[in-house]
Amino acid sequence: AIKPIAIILLIVLAINLGHYLRNYTLFDSVLGMAGTGETNKEFGVLISISGILKNLSLHADIVRNLQLEKIISPTTGLTNKVLEIIHGVLGIDLNDPALISPKARKFYVPGLSTYEDTAGNPLHLLLIIGSLFVLTINKKIWTNKLLIKYGIVLVVGFVLFASLLTWSPYRCRLHLPLFILFSPFVAIVFSKSLPKQVSYFLAILVLFLSYKWVLFNSVRPLIGENNIFQSSRVEQYFQTQPQYQQFYLDEVVRVESNQCENIGLTFKSSSFEYPLLVLLNENYPKQIQHINLENESKILIDKDSNSNFENLNNDCIINIDRSKLKN
Structure with a gap:
């Protein structure tokens, strides 16, 4: 009976250990923020x-x-x-x-x-x-x-x-x-x-x-209007948050027209990050990092010497404020 339990515990740790360590570092608890x-x-x-x-x-x-x-x-x-x-x-x-x-x-x-x-x-x-x-x-x-x-x-x-x-x-x-x-x-x-x-x-x-x-999934239907076969991958990224789409696309154009390789991101009242990361890395690789953090994870940025974007060339900063985006 001990062997199966040990295997289960190892699987749980393998899946969650990274999250546990992050949570303990930031919040002094493996369960995360209280x-x-x-x-x-x-x-x-x-x-x-x-x-x-x-x-x-x-x-x-x-x-x-x-x-x-x-x-x-x-x-x-x-x-x-x-x-x-x-x-x-x-x-x-x-x-x-x-x-x-x-x-x-x-x-x-x-x-x-x-x-x-x-x-x-x-x-x-x-x-x-x-x-x-x-x-x-x-x-x-x-x-x-x-x-x-x-x-x-x-x-x-x-x-x-x-x-x-x-x-x-x-x-x-x-x-x-x-x-x-x-x-x-x-x-x-x-x-x-x-x-x-x-x-x-x-x-x-x-x-x-x-x-x-x-x-007929309301977000990604297989048939009917706006089905997944008629919508581009980019459009599908923004099905649940359409107010971000044009802003993100415009910011990617700005970044690439300036040939920026090091991108700083600031998010205010938002965490809709994944589509932006995908779009930014479509044409050439870029270094992307959060800056001006105000939450608990700020201590991790402070410890990272690579987080000082002032010393990097071709910098671009993207400010994302959900309250200023049009629905």
Whole structure:
């Protein structure tokens, strides 16, 4: 048992060690900067119950997911009302700022979305809950100890997630790894408990109902207007932040017309950096570095002797201020 645990720890360290070292250097903690509003300020059993329910509500729009809205009223409003009642019983404010991310400010049950940051998985959640229920009543599967342990780990992982992190509609995307990890669990439970025809039907249903997200993703659709085959790579970089596109393109023209090789970047209220780095290095390589930093990472620049752009030739400085860009 020790060997598998050691392997898991090595994998975790291999993936995260660089981040841990950076965080410890800057914030004296491997967990990163404190006070971001992304972790709960209060903890406890009731707080955990609240977090679990609010996170599950991100995947509550099962009616629209099954495309039954023409015959059944969507469940988002009902879910919101039920949560209000439950939180009244728990004595917890549904909109307690100590339990909600600053990015959200107010709790609500989101409807079905094809936007990648807020797209829920109602059908997948229903299948997971169904598989857990089937597991409890089908004692034949209980002999599969590995499956039981696997399921417990996933459930505990979700409980920890919901208990530690504040609620936000953008938590949907962070649930994705758990949904993926639950896939083999659901498949094994159903294949061992249900008739083959039912299992096949569920598999086909999931595949069919995924078409909306696969084909009509609101940011990068496969078909329709502005699909990925008709949009250039540069245009796709800016699909979620179009206000940056023309400014970045103009700055790249300015940099290259002046034959700058050493570029200093200053960001104000923005971190949309990747597209600019790609565009700057398209025609010839350049040295690019952040300057005039005002956050905690400033100490790393101060230690770097190469950060003094005043001593370099052909310098260009690009100032990015999101508040001055036109939407």
